[in-house]
Amino acid sequence: MSTATFTVVGMTCGHCVSSVTEEVTEVAGVTDVDVDLASGRLTVTSDIDIDETAVVAAVQEAGYQVAT
C-alpha cells in the first residue's frame, strides 16, 4: 500500500471536493481518497505504486490544478 499527498488549487466548495474525489477514485489501484477543502490537501491511498501523473490528470479532469 502506498500513500501520496498533493495540493489542489481552485476548489471553493463541497461540490468541488466531490468532483475531485470522484475523478481521483477512478485512478487505477486507488483505494482511498481524502480531500480537505480548506487546505486543498489531497491524500491518495493505493494498493499499487501511485501514478502521480494519473492523479494530476484526474484532478485536471475534475477542473482543478495540482500545485507544483
Added chain:
Amino acid sequence: MSTATFTVVGMTCGHCVSSVTEEVTEVAGVTDVDVDLASGRLTVTSDIDIDETAVVAAVQEAGYQVAT
C-alpha cells in the same frame, strides 16, 4: 407567463449554480431558470404565478440562501 428575480448568497462555483438551477427547475410551473454566479442573481420564469416561498425553499434545499 411570469418572471421573478431573487438574489442567492453563498454560491462559489459552477457546481453551486447547477445545484440551484436543478432545485428551482423542480418548482411547479417553472419553465426557465437562469443563475448568474458573479452577482448571485436568480431569474425564474414560470407559466403560472411564481410561488416565491417555493423558490426560496428550493434554493435552501440546494444549500444556499435567498437574500431578503
